[in-house]
Amino acid sequence: MGVLQRFERRLEGMVGLAFARLFKGKVHPAEIAKALTREADEQRSVVGEGRILAPNVYVVRLGDTDFEHLGQWSDQLAGELADMVSEHIDDEGYAIFDAVRVHFELDSDLPTGVFEVSSEVADPSAPGHRGDLAPAGPPPVNGHPPLPPLPPLRGHAGDTGKVAPPLLRPGRSTVTHALVVDGPGTRHELSHGRNVIGRGTEADIRLPDTGVSRKHVDVVLEGGVATAEDLGSTNGTLVNGRRITRQPLADGDVIRIGHSVLVYRRDGA
Numbered sequence: 001m002g003v004l005q006r007f008e009r010r011l012e013g014m015v016g017l018a019f020a021r022l023f024k025g026k027v028h029p030a031e032i033a034k035a036l037t038r039e040a041d042e043q044r045s046v047v048g049e050g051r052i053l054a055p056n057v058y059v060v061r062l063g064d065t066d067f068e069h070l071g072q073w074s075d076q077l078a079g080e081l082a083d084m085v086s087e088h089i090d091d092e093g094y095a096i097f098d099a100v101r102v103h104f105e106l107d108s109d110l111p112t113g114v115f116e117v118s119s120e121v122a123d124p125s126a127p128g129h130r131g132d133l134a135p136a137g138p139p140p141v142n143g144h145p146p147l148p149p150l151p152p153l154r155g156h157a158g159d160t161g162k163v164a165p166p167l168l169r170p171g172r173s174t175v176t177h178a179l180v181v182d183g184p185g186t187r188h189e190l191s192h193g194r195n196v197i198g199r200g201t202e203a204d205i206r207l208p209d210t211g212v213s214r215k216h217v218d219v220v221l222e223g224g225v226a227t228a229e230d231l232g233s234t235n236g237t238l239v240n241g242r243r244i245t246r247q248p249l250a251d252g253d254v255i256r257i258g259h260s261v262l263v264y265r266r267d268g269a
Contacts, residue, residue, distance in 0.1 A: 002252070003091065007033050007084040027066040027115050028182070028261055029077060031241045031254040035117045036060075036081060036102070037088045038240070043119050044094055054094035055119035058085065058102045063110035070104065078102045098122045113256065115241045175266060177226050179205065179219065182261035190226060195219045197257065198231075211235050211258025219249070219264075226264060228255060 007030070036058055044054045058081075062070065070077060081102040089096060101122075110116065177190040179197070188195075188205045197205040200214030207216075213233040220227045226249045230237040238256040239247050249255075251266040 003037070003084050003087040006087070007080060026069050027062060027113055027241060028254060028256070029070070029081075030182075030261075030263065031238075031256070032060055032115065032117070033081060033084055034240050034252050034254055035115070036085050039117050039119050040085055040089055040094070041092070047095075052092075052094045053121065054089050054092075054096055056096040056098050056100050056122050058082075058100070058117060058119045059105055060102065061105045061107040061110060061116045061118075063112055063114065064106065064108050065112040066110075066115065067104065067106045074104050078104060096121075113238065113241070114243070175224065177221055178265045178267070179255070179262045180265055181207070182263060187265075190219060190221045192221050195221065196231070197262070207258070207260050209258040209260045212260060216257050217255070226266070233257065 039058060040054045044052050047053045060081075079102075082100045085102065086100045089100065107116070179188045179190065179195075180186070181188070191204075195205060196203045196215055196218050197207065197212075198214050198216040199207060199209060199212045203215060213231070213235070215231045216233040217237045218229045218231055220229060227246060228237065228239060228244060228249055229246045230244060235258055236243050238244070239249070240254055241256075249264045249266075251264065253264045255262045255264065
């Protein structure tokens with residue numbers, strides 16, 4: 001089980017309600033989790049001796065409605081998100097200067113359902129900081145010299161560095177591609193070519209959601225890569241909290257259309 005799946009299990013225990021009802025039309029914590037892991041990957045940098053340094057301070061900016069809605073769990077949710085990012089950093093073998101921290105900030109310019117993520121490397125010269133590079137997991141090996149202070153690394157999740165899933169080798173792959181509807185947990189396996197999602201009878205995956213257009217978004221599966229394409233829908237399509245027109249999908253990406261949330265899963269090897 002990956003770090004995102006483990007986070008989702010812990011989230012279920014925290015909120016104790018069906019996600020589709022609780023987060024309908026608002027920022028979903030799973031979207032934030034996916035954006036934070038991507039931020040860690042995109043903002044990593046190679047430092048001395050071939051080590052890879054990842055940010056350890058993450059800021060999640062939310063609009064008025066989402067900030068108020070998530071406020072009831074803000075402390076616990078921030079802690080769970082920090083643990084999830086730490087697990088991801090450890091799994092990837094990155095290093096960090098200090099413990100991972102996640103903070104929520106209010107940005108009244110952001111509309112409901114949209115958020116932004118930025119990150120930075122904690123200043124090693126801050127009072128009380130021990131100044132040497134600490135790995136995310138086990139203690140450092142003796143003898144590593146202290147590294148010089150690094151400038152903060154900032155950026156919005158999903159801006160650059162999007163890596164599509166690798167191409168499949170015909171006849172040798174057992175990879176399956178699916179969309180899981182959050183809440184009921186209904187799983188829809190994707191077929192090669194077009195997979196139209198919408199409210200109308202002509203859609204391949206039908207969602208009884210008044211906020212979803214009759215033909216809302218198409219997930220095209222070609223060459224082992226699934227790509228989401230908005231079909232000119234009325235309310236638009238969000239992937240990991242960002243409005244898209246066309247975007248390749250990676251395992252765990254969260255698609256929001258209308259009041260519905262779907263998670264893309266790429267299973268197998």
